[in-house]
Amino acid sequence: MRELEAGQRVPASGYAVETTGLTKRFGDRTAVDRVDLRVPAGTAFGYLGPNGAGKTTLIRMLLGLTRADAGSMRLLGYPVPAQRAAALLRVGAMAEEPRFLDHLTGRENLRINAAAREPEAAGQIEAALERVGLRERAGERVARYSTGMRQRLGVARCLLADPHLLILDEPTNGLDPAGVVEFRAMIATLVAEGRTVMLSSHLLDEVEKICDSAAIVDRGRVVAQGPVSELSAEGSRSVVAQVSDPGRALRVLTGHPAARSVSEDGQRVRVALGAVTGDQARLAAADINRRLVEHDVDVWRLDLPAATLEERFLQVTHKMQEEVAA
Amino acid sequence: MSTITINQAAGQARPRPGAVARRLAGAEFLKVRKRRGLVALTALLTVGAVVLAGGVLAILHAADPAKYGPAGGLGNLANAGFIVSSLGAVAAVLVGATMGAGDVQAGVFRDMVATGRSRLALFTARIPGGLALLWPLVTVAWATACTGSVLLAGSLSRPGVALMIEGGLWVLLAATVAYLMALGLASLAGSRSAIVGILLAWQFALTPLALGAAKLGVLREGLLTAGLDRMIPAGLLPGARPDPVSATMPIAVGVAVIAAWAVVPLVAGAWRTCTRDA
Numbered sequence: 001m002r003e004l005e006a007g008q009r010v011p012a013s014g015y016a017v018e019t020t021g022l023t024k025r026f027g028d029r030t031a032v033d034r035v036d037l038r039v040p041a042g043t044a045f046g047y048l049g050p051n052g053a054g055k056t057t058l059i060r061m062l063l064g065l066t067r068a069d070a071g072s073m074r075l076l077g078y079p080v081p082a083q084r085a086a087a088l089l090r091v092g093a094m095a096e097e098p099r100f101l102d103h104l105t106g107r108e109n110l111r112i113n114a115a116a117r118e119p120e121a122a123g124q125i126e127a128a129l130e131r132v133g134l135r136e137r138a139g140e141r142v143a144r145y146s147t148g149m150r151q152r153l154g155v156a157r158c159l160l161a162d163p164h165l166l167i168l169d170e171p172t173n174g175l176d177p178a179g180v181v182e183f184r185a186m187i188a189t190l191v192a193e194g195r196t197v198m199l200s201s202h203l204l205d206e207v208e209k210i211c212d213s214a215a216i217v218d219r220g221r222v223v224a225q226g227p228v229s230e231l232s233a234e235g236s237r238s239v240v241a242q243v244s245d246p247g248r249a250l251r252v253l254t255g256h257p258a259a260r261s262v263s264e265d266g267q268r269v270r271v272a273l274g275a276v277t278g279d280q281a282r283l284a285a286a287d288i289n290r291r292l293v294e295h296d297v298d299v300w301r302l303d304l305p306a307a308t309l310e311e312r313f314l315q316v317t318h319k320m321q322e323e324v325a326a
Numbered sequence: 327m328s329t330i331t332i333n334q335a336a337g338q339a340r341p342r343p344g345a346v347a348r349r350l351a352g353a354e355f356l357k358v359r360k361r362r363g364l365v366a367l368t369a370l371l372t373v374g375a376v377v378l379a380g381g382v383l384a385i386l387h388a389a390d391p392a393k394y395g396p397a398g399g400l401g402n403l404a405n406a407g408f409i410v411s412s413l414g415a416v417a418a419v420l421v422g423a424t425m426g427a428g429d430v431q432a433g434v435f436r437d438m439v440a441t442g443r444s445r446l447a448l449f450t451a452r453i454p455g456g457l458a459l460l461w462p463l464v465t466v467a468w469a470t471a472c473t474g475s476v477l478l479a480g481s482l483s484r485p486g487v488a489l490m491i492e493g494g495l496w497v498l499l500a501a502t503v504a505y506l507m508a509l510g511l512a513s514l515a516g517s518r519s520a521i522v523g524i525l526l527a528w529q530f531a532l533t534p535l536a537l538g539a540a541k542l543g544v545l546r547e548g549l550l551t552a553g554l555d556r557m558i559p560a561g562l563l564p565g566a567r568p569d570p571v572s573a574t575m576p577i578a579v580g581v582a583v584i585a586a587w588a589v590v591p592l593v594a595g596a597w598r599t600c601t602r603d604a
Contacts, residue, residue: 063440065604088442095440099433104360112434115353116441116448119345157437 011077016041016165016196017062022071024057024220031057033220034071039198039213041076041164044191046207046214046228047200048309050317054220055200059095059169063088076165089118092163094171098154102143106134106153109142114160121160128159131186147174155186166190169200184210208232208309216316223316232309237281239271239288240305244298252295258284267300350447354455357428364424368459371417372467375409380474387480398475399482400489404562406471407493411500411554414464415529418504423521425456426512426595436604449599452509453592457502464501468494485561492559500554503588504529507550510591514598537569546571547579550587556580 017039024032032054039045049055060066062073064084073080078087100109107125114121129135132152137145145153151174158166172180187197187210201207207214208228215225224231243249249269253262258280260272273284285304292299359365383397396402429435429448438448472490485493504525512521533551536542546552555572557580572580 060436060603063436064442065436065439085442085444088440091440091442093437093440095436099437101357101428101432101434103362104357108356108360109434112353112357113437113441115349116438116443119349161441 011041011074013074013077014041015039015074016076017045017074017198019058019062019073020071022058022061022073023069024054024061024066025069030220032061032068035217035220035222037215037222037225039196041196042191042194043212044187044197044199044210046211047198047217048204048207048214048313049202049217051202053202053217055202055217056096056169057220058217059093059167059200062167063091063093063095065095088161090161090164091167092158092161092165093167094154094158095167095169097170097173098150098157100142100145100150100153103141105139105141106145106149106156107138109153110138110157110160113157117161120162124160124162125156128156131159132156133182148176148179151175152179155183163195165196165198167198167200170202171199172201172203172206180206204308204310204313214309216313218317224312228309231312237273237276237278237311238305239273239281239285240303241269241271241288241292241299242267242301243269243292244300248295249292249297252291252297253288256284256288256291258287346443346447347451350443350451351454351458354425354451355458358421358425358456358459361424364420365459368417368421368463371413371420372410372463373470375413376406376467376471376474379406379409380471380478384474384478387478396478396480396482398478398480398484400475400485400561401482401564402478403471403475403485403490403493404564406468406475407497407558407562410464410467410471410497414460414467414497414501415504416526417463418460418501419508419522419525419529421456421460422505422508423512423518423525425452426509426514427516427518427521430513430516430602431518439604445600445604446596449513449596452513453506456505456509460501460505461498464498465494468497489559489561493562496554496557496559496562499557499584503550503554503584506588507591510593510595513595514591516598516602534569537571547575548583548586550583553580553583553587557584 015038017037019035019037022032022035022037023030035058047055047058057066061068062075062080064081067081075087075091080087101112104112107129110125110128111122114125126135129138132155134149134152134156137149142150142153151171155168155171158168172183175183187199190197199207199211211228213227214231215222216231217223241249246264246267246269250262250264253259253269253271256262256271258273258276262272263270271288273281276284281304285302289299289302380397380402383394383402386394387396429438439445472485472494476484508521508525511525512518515521529551533549536549537546537551539546549571552569552571552575555569556575556577
């Protein structure tokens with residue numbers, strides 16, 4: 001029973017990618033450790049983790065480039081590797097930095113890749129080049145391309161499949177700021193067309209701006225997963241106070257019941273609150289202000305920065321490191 | 327989340343294997359024919375070598391007919407057969423090793439695998455892809471040699487059409503086996519330069535030594551050169567310099583030896599292509 005009927009972009013399960021207990025070991029090192037991942041179809045999904053966290057290895061397993069040691073996975077509803085060919089028919093993927101045959105032109109490189117796909121793929125070449133802004137330069141040998149142009153050509157290669165699912169590994173590497181903005185817009189358009197985009201990145205800002213949901217991975221394990229807004233909201237908050245006497249402020253606030261840690265930075269004191277709700281953070285900020293004033297410390301400015309994915313990321317990866325150290 | 331119908335082809339069965347194989351072979355041919363240096367070298371080692379050898383002989387004959395005989399004739403076609411089979415095999419090794427290891431070394435093999443196409447299909451397409459470059463050049467080289475042997479024969483005996491065809495098939499066989507061997511081994515090793523070096527050293531340094539080592543006895547019949555020499559058309563034997571082992575070899579053994587040298591590396595290369603991390 002096929003899970004993806006003709007013309008349909010969303011599998012019956014509602015997930016474009018599903019993995020259960022997916023594991024990959026290289027000798028004694030576990031690169032991917034029992035990963036359970038659910039990528040909702042029709043969304044932009046961020047797979048976020050520091051360098052060496054196992055992001056690329058997971059993608060390589062999904063694409064059948066390397067075998068999994070344990071666990072199961074489904075792409076667009078098809079079990080992989082059992083029905084790998086059917087699964088990858090509508091998957092466009094860029095694993096690691098895009099590589100090409102340098103002696104061929106950009107267009108010829110796409111022709112090579114299209115030959116391995118359906119006959120219709122060859123007809124997508126010009127549209128794909130147009131979409132990534134490379135049509136004018138497609139007749140040049142790839143050896144002359146900049147890193148950014150190679151990145152664009154890699155995305156064009158993904159589009160040949162008329163993909164229902166795009167898997168992109170660090171896709172903005174080498175793009176200039178304008179290119180990054182264009183890329184974000186392109187991802188938004190692709191998602192609006194009903195496609196799923198799975199974006200692997202170590203750039204938190206990129207994921208926060210592009211993705212609807214994300215998973216944070218560290219040392220091969222998924223340590224947090226969900227909508228980006230929820231992940232960010234779960235992040236630790238802090239209060240930053242600009243004061244007349246930072247030394248005294250540090251002494252006053254050390255030991256504050258809401259504070260996980262207090263640090264001094266020039267005229268500013270930062271109080272890390274840990275994982276708290278917005279209301280709790282506001283109450284803590286008010287109490288910090290009151291205590292400083294009561295101890296004759298002038299408060300020139302008090303900030304309660306919005307929770308970010310970065311803080312959540314650092315929180316969960318830090319926790320993971322502590323667990324490993326213990 | 328929504329379900330959008332954009333492409334009715336989605337999820338349909340893939341096209342017939344024959345059509346896919348043709349497209350993949352065409353892609354492989356595109357890869358190799360655009361390597362200008364390799365194409366030039368292959369042309370030089372095949373057509374160029376024949377033209378050069380024939381040209382030198384023609385000039386010598388024109389300069390001093392008493393000392394140097396005509397550049398054509400049966401004997402010189404036999405010499406050309408030796409040149410085309412030897413240098414054609416070198417060209418075949420260069421092309422085969424490039425086809426076998428090119429994708430892996432360039433890092434594009436993973437992108438081909440990620441299309442969902444079977445690895446065996448990707449490997450198999452390399453066979454016609456490279457031969458599409460090699461066969462025409464070897465054929466043109468032999469045709470040039472045949473033409474020269476007739477037009478420049480002078481007083482010498484001219485080769486017959488049957489011998490020309492047999493000789494052509496033989497030089498194509500020699501080039502094809504060398505190509506398949508290099509393709510398979512390069513796919514196995516994932517390295518072009520190493521396989522080129524090993525095969526050329528084997529073919530031009532170690533094999534002659536082994537063929538001359540009487541102590542190896544009947545084992546020498548297992549060498550590719552012995553098998554190929556057994557297949558040399560009788561009319562070309564004088565110039566083709568066959569090794570002493572092949573003369574006494576049963577023809578069936580020659581066929582089996584050639585098949586083994588072509589098939590075993592190919593199977594090994596296919597196995598590695600199907601199992602390696604892309």
